[in-house]
Amino acid sequence: MFQKLRTILSKVDADYADIRYEIKKESSIVFEGKELTQISANSTDGFVLRVLKRGGFSSIAFTKGSDGEKAVRTAVENALLISKNINRPVALSKAETVRGTFLLDLEEDPRQIPIDEKLDLTRRYNGLPLKHEKIATTTIGYAEIVREKYFLNTEGTEIREDLVTTRVGGVITSRDGDLIQSVRVGLGGSQGFGVLRDQEEEFENKTSIALKLLKAKPVEGGTYNVILNPSIAGVFTHEAFGHFSEADLIEDSPTMREKMQIGAVLGNEALSIMDDPTMPGQLGFYQFDDEGVKARATRLLKNGVLVGRLHSRRTAQAFGEPLSGHCVAEDYRYAPIIRMGNIFIEPGTESFDEILSRLGNGLYLVDHMGGQTSGENFTFGAQYGYRVENGRLGEMVRDVNVSGNLYRTLKNMVAVGNDLVLSKTGGCGKGQINIRSCNGAPHVLVNEVVIGGR
Amino acid sequence: MEKLLEIASKKTDQAEIYSLDETSDEIRFEDGKLKDIESKSQSGISLRMIKEGKLGFAYTKNLINPEETLQNAFASLKGGVEAPFSLPLTRLDLPLKTYDPSIEGLSNADIVEECKRVCDIIAPKTKGQVNLSAGRKIVRIRLINSQGTDLSSTSSFYFLGTEILYPGSYSSIHRGLIGKRFIQADNEYTNFLLDMYNPSGREVEPRGGKMKVLFLPESMYVLIWRVESATSGRNIHLKVSPIMGKLGEKVFDEKLTIFDDPLNDPVPGARGFDDEGVPCRTFSIIEKGVVANFYYDLNYATKMGVESTGHGYKASMWGGETVSFKPSPSLEHLYIRTGSKSFPELVRSIEKGIIVAGAMGAHSGNIQNGDFSIGLSPGLYVEKGEILGHVKDAMIAGNVFDVMKNVVDLENAYHPAPTGTFPAVLFENVSVATRSNGQ
Numbered sequence: 016m017f018q019k020l021r022t023i024l025s026k027v028d029a030d031y032a033d034i035r036y037e038i039k040k041e042s043s044i045v046f047e048g049k050e051l052t053q054i055s056a057n058s059t060d061g062f063v064l065r066v067l068k069r070g071g072f073s074s075i076a077f078t079k080g081s082d083g084e085k086a087v088r089t090a091v092e093n094a095l096l097i098s099k100n101i102n103r104p105v106a107l108s109k110a111e112t113v114r115g116t117f118l119l120d121l122e123e124d125p126r127q128i129p130i131d132e133k134l135d136l137t138r139r140y141n142g143l144p145l146k147h148e149k150i151a152t153t154t155i156g157y158a159e160i161v162r163e164k165y166f167l168n169t170e171g172t173e174i175r176e177d178l179v180t181t182r183v184g185g186v187i188t189s190r191d192g193d194l195i196q197s198v199r200v201g202l203g204g205s206q207g208f209g210v211l212r213d214q215e216e217e218f219e220n221k222t223s224i225a226l227k228l229l230k231a232k233p234v235e236g237g238t239y240n241v242i243l244n245p246s247i248a249g250v251f252t253h254e255a256f257g258h259f260s261e262a263d264l265i266e267d268s269p270t271m272r273e274k275m276q277i278g279a280v281l282g283n284e285a286l287s288i289m290d291d292p293t294m295p296g297q298l299g300f301y302q303f304d305d306e307g308v309k310a311r312a313t314r315l316l317k318n319g320v321l322v323g324r325l326h327s328r329r330t331a332q333a334f335g336e337p338l339s340g341h342c343v344a345e346d347y348r349y350a351p352i353i354r355m356g357n358i359f360i361e362p363g364t365e366s367f368d369e370i371l372s373r374l375g376n377g378l379y380l381v382d383h384m385g386g387q388t389s390g391e392n393f394t395f396g397a398q399y400g401y402r403v404e405n406g407r408l409g410e411m412v413r414d415v416n417v418s419g420n421l422y423r424t425l426k427n428m429v430a431v432g433n434d435l436v437l438s439k440t441g442g443c444g445k446g447q448i449n450i451r452s453c454n455g456a457p458h459v460l461v462n463e464v465v466i467g468g469r
Numbered sequence: 470m471e472k473l474l475e476i477a478s479k480k481t482d483q484a485e486i487y488s489l490d491e492t493s494d495e496i497r498f499e500d501g502k503l504k505d506i507e508s509k510s511q512s513g514i515s516l517r518m519i520k521e522g523k524l525g526f527a528y529t530k531n532l533i534n535p536e537e538t539l540q541n542a543f544a545s546l547k548g549g550v551e552a553p554f555s556l557p558l559t560r561l562d563l564p565l566k567t568y569d570p571s572i573e574g575l576s577n578a579d580i581v582e583e584c585k586r587v588c589d590i591i592a593p594k595t596k597g598q599v600n601l602s603a604g605r606k607i608v609r610i611r612l613i614n615s616q617g618t619d620l621s622s623t624s625s626f627y628f629l630g631t632e633i634l635y636p637g638s639y640s641s642i643h644r645g646l647i648g649k650r651f652i653q654a655d656n657e658y659t660n661f662l663l664d665m666y667n668p669s670g671r672e673v674e675p676r677g678g679k680m681k682v683l684f685l686p687e688s689m690y691v692l693i694w695r696v697e698s699a700t701s702g703r704n705i706h707l708k709v710s711p712i713m714g715k716l717g718e719k720v721f722d723e724k725l726t727i728f729d730d731p732l733n734d735p736v737p738g739a740r741g742f743d744d745e746g747v748p749c750r751t752f753s754i755i756e757k758g759v760v761a762n763f764y765y766d767l768n769y770a771t772k773m774g775v776e777s778t779g780h781g782y783k784a785s786m787w788g789g790e791t792v793s794f795k796p797s798p799s800l801e802h803l804y805i806r807t808g809s810k811s812f813p814e815l816v817r818s819i820e821k822g823i824i825v826a827g828a829m830g831a832h833s834g835n836i837q838n839g840d841f842s843i844g845l846s847p848g849l850y851v852e853k854g855e856i857l858g859h860v861k862d863a864m865i866a867g868n869v870f871d872v873m874k875n876v877v878d879l880e881n882a883y884h885p886a887p888t889g890t891f892p893a894v895l896f897e898n899v900s901v902a903t904r905s906n907g908q
Contacts, residue, residue, distance in 0.1 A: 041793065044548075047707060053795060054548030057541050059513070059530040075508040078530050082510055093494075093506040096577055100503040100585075134548065152707045188837065193711050195838040236677070236866060236902035267499035268598060270636040347530075348790070350507060385833040387844070390638025392861060394844030396833025416834055416842035418864040418902075448787055467842040467864030467902050 017175075020167045023083040029068040029091060031107060033168035035305060036062050037347040040126070040163070044134055045156035045185075046141040053156070056130060061347030066090040070104020071097030072329065074350035108331035108338050110308045116175040117302045122209030125159045125181050133157050136211060137183060143215060144187045144222040149229060151190035155200070157211075158182045160450065162346060164305070172307040180204075180298075180450055182440050183211050187218075189225040196228035196413065198398055199384065201440035205300045205451060210439075227411055228399055234412040240377035240462045241417075242370055245436035247383045247397055248456035252288060252360050253443065254386035255393035255421045256281075257454070260290070260315045260323075261341070261353040261445075262330035271390060274422070275321060277336075282319035282425035285363060289314050290325060292340070292356025297437050299453030303340065305351035310340035315358075319425070327353050345447035354449050360456035363431035367458050370430050372406035374460055379403050380415055394418045394467075416467040424461060432457035470613065473516065473535050477542065478615040481518040481525070483556045485614040487744060487783070488514045489791055495604035496580050501588045506577055513792035515783070516542050517556075524552035528792040554771040558616040559746045565622075565734040569650035572605055572625035580604060583653065587631060590659050597633035597666050600641070604628060605651075610744075618746045625649050626737045631659075633666040635859060640846040642666040642826055643687060647885045649737045661812075665826065669849045671858035675903060681822030681877065682865060682899040683815060683851075686886035691831040693803065693888050695839045695869040696727060700754050702765035702780075702798045706772050709837050711870060712760055719758045722876035725894075726806035727755040729764065729780070733802070736890060744796045745781040752778060754800070758874075766798045786832075803889030808879025815880055815895050817854035823901055824849040824856070825865065842866035848901075863903040872896055 020034050038060045045053040064086050065074040073093035077086045098104065125133075134157075141155040159181050166174040184201025200221040204210045243251060258264055265271040275281075282288075291312035292299050301310055306328050313323045324334065327342035330353065344351040371379070379401045386395025396416045402409035437455035442448060470486055477484035490512040497505045515528035516538060525546030529538045584601045592599050605628075611621040627650055632643035642665045646654055684692065704710040712720055731740045731749035740749050745767050753761040765773065766781030781796035816824070829844035843866070847859040873896070880892035 047703075051548065051550050053526070054550055055526050055528075055541065055545040057528050057793065058537075059528070059790065059793070061511070061530055073506045073508075075510070077510040078512045079510075080531070086508075086510070089508050093508060093577060096581060097503055097506055100581055102502065130544070130548070151709050188707075188709050190709065195709055195711060195835065197835055197837055236864070236900065264639075267502070267504060267600075268634070268639075269500065270598070271638070274637055346790075348509070348511060383833075385830070387829040387832075389640040389827070389829055389844075389846035390635075392638065392640065392829065392844055392846060394830030394833070394842075394846075394864065396830060396842070414835065414840055414842065414866075416830060416844075416864060416866065418829075418844040418862055420862050423862075442787075444787055448789070465862050465864060465902055467844075467866040 016165050017167060017173055019080065020165060023064065023087065024167060024169060026084055026087045027066055027091065029066045029094065031067040031169055032065060033166065033306065034062060034064045036060070036165045038163040039346050040161040042130065042133065042159040043156065044137045045154065046137060047154050048152040049145060054130065054134060063344065063347060063350055064090050065350055066094045067105060067107065068094040069098040070101065071095055072105040073097055076348050076350065105329055106332045107328040110328055110338060112171045113303065113307060113309065114173045118177050119179060121179060121207030123207045125179065125208040126161060128208050140183055140214065140218045143218040144225065147222060147226060149189050149191055149226055150222065151188050151195065153185060153187050155185035166305065166307050168307055174303050174307050176303055178205065178301060178451065179207060181208055181211055184440060187221055187225045189229050191229040194229060196225055198225040198228065203440050204298050206296055224399060228413050231399060231411040231413040233414040234400060234466055236467055238463055239466055240374055241464050242374055242379045243459045243461060244381045245434065245456050245458060246438065247380050247395065248360060248459040249438055249454035250383035250386045250395055252456055253355060253358055253452065253454040254388045254395060256288060256425065257355045257358045258388050260325050262324050262326050262334055263353045266330055266333060277321055279321045280319055281321050281422060282316055283428050284318045285431045286316060286319050286425060286428050287361040288316040288358065289361055290355050290358040294357055297357050297453050298439060298441055299357035299451050301356065304342045305344045306342045308338050308340040308342065310356060313339040325353050325355065343449065345449060349447045352445065352447065355452060357437065357453040359435060359437060359454060360431060360459060362433050362435040362457045365430055365432050367432055367434060370432055370458050370460050371403065373430055374403055375406055377403050378466065379408060391421050392418065393421060418465045418467055424464070427462040428459050429462055430460040432459065434458060474613055474615065476539060477516060477518050481520040483615050484518040485556050485612065486514060486516055487792065488611045490609040491606060493604060493606035494577055495602060496577060496584060498584050498588060498601040500598050500600065501592050503581060513790065515792040518542055518546060519552045520546055522552060524550045526795055554767040556614045556616050557618060557746050559618045559620060559742055559748055561620065561741045561748065565732065565739045565741050567622060567624040567649065567734055567739050569625050571650045572607060572627060575605055575651050587654050587659065591633065591662060594663050595633055595666055596670065597635065599631065599633055601629065601631050612742070612746050614746060620742050620746055622740060624738055627651050629654060631662060633662055635847060640827060645885045647737055665849065668856040669859045672861055673850045673858035675850050675860060677901045677903040679898050679900055681819050681895060681897045682901065683819065683822065683824045683893055683895045685824065685826050685893050686884040686891040688825040688828045689805065689886060689891045689894060690888040691828045691841055691843055692869050692873060694831060695836055695841060697800055698836050699839060700763050702763050702769035702773060704837065705763050706769050711839055715760050718760055720760055720870055721755055721758040721873040723758040724808060724876040724879060725755055725758050725873060728753045728804055729800050729802050730804055731802040743779045743781045744783045747777045747779040747781060749779045764798050764800060766796050769798055804883065805891045805894065807881050807883060807892045809881055810878045812880050812893055815878060815893060816851060816856065819851045819854060822851050823860065823865065824851060839869040841869065860903060863901060865899055865901050867900055872899055
């Protein structure tokens with residue numbers, strides 16, 4: 016394959032070019048209630064070519080190898096069109112030349128496990144919630160996505176790396192009359208099939224939550240002091256703060272850049288945040304990004320002060336900051352963009368009980384249901400919560416959605432627990448989906464949060 | 470393709486091949502300057518086969534190895550997914566006008582010039598940052614099956630999206646423009662953006678509480694997702710729709726009529742057949758507040774003992790590789806019937822309320838139950854018919870089966886928006902939470 020890629024790159028007349036070819040192997044099993052609705056194993060492939068010429072940087076994604084020459088022409092034309100229309104030419108930060116093959120040691124390679132075994136496992140987990148009368152249905156599936164990547168650039172880098180992602184999970188839906196409640200369940204990772212075994216307890220716990228939600232009361236909208244559990248604090252870190260550490264999101268926003276200057280005091284002293292794709296075993300693990308740059312642990316916030324940022328070669332040059340190896344694509348259909356790999360709040364010293372008693376009165380919010388940011392403001396959903404009175408957990412509440420201002424909330428994160436947990440499934444949508452987006456946190460106490468209720 | 474179908478048909482009872490070719494160019498401007506051009510040329514094939522009531526499914530991008538694709542489909546057949554339905558024999562007489570050949574002559578340089586022109590009109594008249602994206606796309610679909618169906622469709626798309634951003638955020642006033650061919654943005658288009666943005670620059674902190682809320686077409690998808698979920702044949706079959714069993718009952722305000730119109734070919738992307746070869750038709754979902762129909766693909770229709778309504782599409786909520794999806798019930802051409810008021814009249818009729826110009830967190834919350842709870846991004850505050858500023862840290866929340874019972878009025882014009890073509894819709898008595906809460 017590298018020979019074919021070399022041939023395509025050799026036709027490019029430009030200052031820099033790179034090409035990535037990927038084979039994507041997907042296995043999918045889906046149950047809706049008791050019924051199996053999908054079982055398939057397929058492979059797809061494609062190329063992404065990027066060209067830098069006279070300061071114009073452009074990309075093209077194409078399916079057919081025979082379209083290579085046409086793709087080269089289009090990408091060069093587009094780069095020249097950009098070059099004619101910009102004031103500040105694009106340049107790339109200097110990256111080390113790398114040659115090598117980087118394959119993983121997996122805990123059971125899912126490619127070697129027969130599909131029947133995957134089907135049995137999924138059927139068993141799916142059966143657990145369905146034993147209960149008030150569970151209306153489930154959508155529970157197995158997903159295995161393998162990216163076999165070949166990367167080549169005109170500077171001599173040649174990298175062959177595989178990324179293997181496995182997951183079992185979905186939604187458990189309970190129903191009582193007209194009231195319908197859903198709870199997400201999911202486990203998986205980058206380490207192979209082994210991590211999916213012996214997880215019955217997780218499915219039983221989530222089933223029990225779905226049933227309890229039928230009796231929970233909707234939370235009343237208003238402003239509360241809250242404890243976020245690791246799942247929801249992790250999503251907050253990703254959504255509200257993490258995205259603005261992605262240099263491509265702020266590069267062309269003068270007002271955002273002003274706020275996100277290195278050295279700016281953004282958060283409470285208790286708060287330090289890191290992104291480390293190289294941490295072994297976690298969902299977001301990779302060695303080289305889709306520009307062929309080595310991934311490195313990047314500290315973003317240190318005791319409330321902004322100290323680093325996530326970069327591509329283009330933005331590292333534009334900001335005059337070090338490379339971080341965070342430019343990643345969903346698959347062969349996309350040019351890479353800056354993504355978080357594994358972002359988390361670094362653990363503090365307090366136990367959950369200590370944080371509960373510091374809260375006194377308020378809400379304890381558990382597990383995320385997705386989130387979104389628009390810069391200064393963010394919103395995310397909690398699966399459920401509990402009222403907290405005098406430092407004790409009280410009744411369960413549902414329909415909890417949180418909205419807030421990033422900077423105010425970072426300053427109001429007054430206590431960080433000692434119990435860091437990283438996420439096992441991901442799905443960040445920033446134009447492309449990143450299923451390996453890992454985030455985490457310990458329990459965190461936040462003052463004055465707006466809760467939307469319903 | 471024909472050969473693959475022939476082999477697949479010989480070894481099974483029924484077979485179908487769907488092929489998709491897409492080429493596109495997208496140009497992005499940030500802060501009034503050209504940032505990026507991305508081109509794509511993608512193709513793919515998916516194969517469904519039915520044997521003894523079981524389904525086999527496979528897909529691929531390059532048909533380099535048809536044998537492997539066939540083997541994948543046969544392996545999938547062994548899994549035992551039930552396929553109670555039969556593939557249709559469909560012949561269509563009247564082709565829709567979905568393709569304008571002038572799209573081929575439209576160069577990226579032409580689109581860059583249009584973006585510059587729009588920036589030059591807007592940027593001098595506002596303090597906000599202006600971002601644009603524009604481009605074109607050509608989509609070719611062909612569907613053949615063992616019953617003799619051979620359908621194809623070619624669609625051309627031009628699009629322009631413009632946004633004016635609030636400082637320090639990605640919250641913006643935004644609007645799209647779409648066509649089957651290049652359309653020059655006119656004054657009405659640019660003035661809407663300026664007239665919404667410029668008076669709303671100030672941050673305001675109104676008290677929360679129940680008030681009138683005007684959803685722009687761009688944020689109606691928050692409510693529409695819930696309506697789509699409640700009327701989907703899949704969710705009716707799974708018994709997770711709060712309005713199952715309520716066909717013919719009034720669940721919304723009588724001013725609301727929601728329909729699917731795949732045949733409306735002045736709008737780009739019209740379709741005469743769905744992704745399973747079932748003919749499309751104009752189709753009412755909600756008629757004057759009454760539940761008119763649930764929508765089905767072949768699979769769920771057969772399970773429920775009804776006919777497919779022509780809504781089997783290879784679609785997903787989050788994008789992804791089209792050929793990798795099996796058809797499922799999906800509303801791809803949704804409209805909300807317009808009302809009688811012009812947009813400025815609607816705004817003037819608000820004594821105290823919020824305009825939802827963008828939403829955050831539409832995907833969180835209990836969609837199946839109809840609940841929503843969104844951050845306003847931005848929400849514009851209106852008092853005595855005047856936009857006074859934009860609200861920070863505010864949320865609106867409710868359940869569509871409460872909120873959509875209280876429609877005050879609808880705008881008299883259609884706009885392209887996420888998930889459909891909608892007017893702005895004014896509701897009353899919606900719960901708004903802010904930092905200075907009135908609740």
